[in-house]
Amino acid sequence: MTGPWPLTADRDADGALTIGGVSVRELAREHGTPLWVVDEADLRTRCRRYVEGFPGVEVTYASKAWCTTGVLQLVDEEGLLIDVASGGELFTALNAGVPADRLILHGNNKSEDELERALDAGVGRIVVDSFDELERLERLAAAREVVAPVWLRITPGIDAHTHEYVRTGHDDSKFGFTLSLGLADQAFARALELDHVDVVGVHAHIGSQIFGTDPFIANVEVALDLLARWRDEHDVTLAELNLGGGMGIRYTHEDHPVEVHRYGKAVLESVDERCEALDLPRPRLIVEPGRAIVGPSTITLYEVGTIKELPGLSTWVSVDGGMSDNIRPALYDAEHDVLLANRVSDAEPRAVTVVGKHCESGDLVRDHAPLPRDLALGDLLAVAATGAYTASMASNYNQLPRPAAVRVRDGQVQPLVHRETEEDLIRRDVPLR
Numbered sequence: 001m002t003g004p005w006p007l008t009a010d011r012d013a014d015g016a017l018t019i020g021g022v023s024v025r026e027l028a029r030e031h032g033t034p035l036w037v038v039d040e041a042d043l044r045t046r047c048r049r050y051v052e053g054f055p056g057v058e059v060t061y062a063s064k065a066w067c068t069t070g071v072l073q074l075v076d077e078e079g080l081l082i083d084v085a086s087g088g089e090l091f092t093a094l095n096a097g098v099p100a101d102r103l104i105l106h107g108n109n110k111s112e113d114e115l116e117r118a119l120d121a122g123v124g125r126i127v128v129d130s131f132d133e134l135e136r137l138e139r140l141a142a143a144r145e146v147v148a149p150v151w152l153r154i155t156p157g158i159d160a161h162t163h164e165y166v167r168t169g170h171d172d173s174k175f176g177f178t179l180s181l182g183l184a185d186q187a188f189a190r191a192l193e194l195d196h197v198d199v200v201g202v203h204a205h206i207g208s209q210i211f212g213t214d215p216f217i218a219n220v221e222v223a224l225d226l227l228a229r230w231r232d233e234h235d236v237t238l239a240e241l242n243l244g245g246g247m248g249i250r251y252t253h254e255d256h257p258v259e260v261h262r263y264g265k266a267v268l269e270s271v272d273e274r275c276e277a278l279d280l281p282r283p284r285l286i287v288e289p290g291r292a293i294v295g296p297s298t299i300t301l302y303e304v305g306t307i308k309e310l311p312g313l314s315t316w317v318s319v320d321g322g323m324s325d326n327i328r329p330a331l332y333d334a335e336h337d338v339l340l341a342n343r344v345s346d347a348e349p350r351a352v353t354v355v356g357k358h359c360e361s362g363d364l365v366r367d368h369a370p371l372p373r374d375l376a377l378g379d380l381l382a383v384a385a386t387g388a389y390t391a392s393m394a395s396n397y398n399q400l401p402r403p404a405a406v407r408v409r410d411g412q413v414q415p416l417v418h419r420e421t422e423e424d425l426i427r428r429d430v431p432l433r
């Protein structure tokens with residue numbers, strides 16, 4: 001199959017969608033719906049394509065995309081570093097057996113506790129995001145008599161033309177030291193005075209779901225110009241440059257993201273050109289994709305529960321999940337392709353509105369989904385590219401237990417996350433009587 005579907009997606013003799021050689025009918029019968037189905041071959045292939053597409057570069061998985069033990073272990077097995085952005089993500093990664101020195105800690109408001117745990121565990125790099133944090137880290141590292149290796153997160157002033165909620169590189173951002181206001185310079189000058197914080201590089205992430213290579217190249221140029229200027233002004237050449245993540249992926253058949261190797265080639269060529277022009281040694285480079293690693297590997301399987309025809313208006317198709325397992329359509333107006341998964345149909349397609357079961361009009365799965373006219377209750381729908389920022393942003397709105405996740409490979413199914421139970425939903429409640 002082509003489009004936004006996982007690499008092993010196919011149809012069996014009965015017309016049922018298969019992922020990793022397993023029929024969705026079997027998956028729904030054995031594991032229930034909604035269900036996240038991870039194509040392990042797809043996930044591993046995307047890790048490898050990134051590593052091959054960026055020769056000599058440290059590829060880091062941004063775990064915010066989906067931070068669950070099994071996914072982290074797969075990504076770790078493929079040799080990627082892992083970035084964590086909270087104590088909870090740090091805990092999950094360490095508990096998954098990822099060596100601390102292969103972790104990078106992010107966050108615009110890391111707590112003392114999070115910084116202390118990172119220092120005690122010995123995480124590879126801490127990305128310093130603010131002046132407050134610089135001083136906090138100095139104090140905590142001094143108390144431990146250690147020197148923390150850090151990157152300064154700069155805000156490079158690049159508008160990546162993506163949704164405003166996933167833009168981070170523009171000047172007026174909550175993340176990092178704004179370059180155009182001189183804050184990155186001030187932060188570097190201050191860090192040079194500190195004994196327990198060692199700035200080994202710069203971090204610059206410009207946003208998410210970016211389709212062209214130009215914003216990434218602009219980011220390279222801005223960051224390398226900064227390294228050259230700091231070399232000239234302070235006689236210090238920083239050895240590392242993290243260019244962030246943000247590569248766009250295909251959610252619908254109409255999306256045409258840049259192939260990884262083209263993106264890698266464009267970035268590395270621009271690095272080499274700029275380094276040569278600035279007489280700068282090529283820094284150790286790091287990229288930090290999340291969505292592009294895990295997003296396309298996964299589908300969500302839902303069952304159709306009601307179909308409401310409003311003549312002259314719309315046809316509403318309700319499924320058994322929705323905004324609690326995929327907030328992206330409501331949050332970012334995101335679109336994901338949807339298809340009839342348990343069978344093929346010769347019936348004419350027509351545009352329907354696929355919605356979830358939550359008490360909220362914005363609970364959209366997909367507008368104008370072309371589904372066959374004979375769509376019936378009990379049919380299974382597959383939603384494409386739901387591996388990133390779905391499970392990790394899931395909620396229990398309307399007290400819906402969160403779905404299970406399984407990984408499939410060569411006809412085998414293994415659980416990744418158990419389905420939440422209704423008991424789980426009240427586990428933290430403190431009854432009055």
Ligand SMILES: Cc1ncc(COP(=O)(O)O)c(C=O)c1O
Nearest residue numbers: 062205208245246288289290291
């Ligand atoms: C600092 C940083 N790095 C990497 C990423 C990963 O972005 P993406 O999943 O779009 O590749 C993000 C996403 O928000 C981020 O904030």
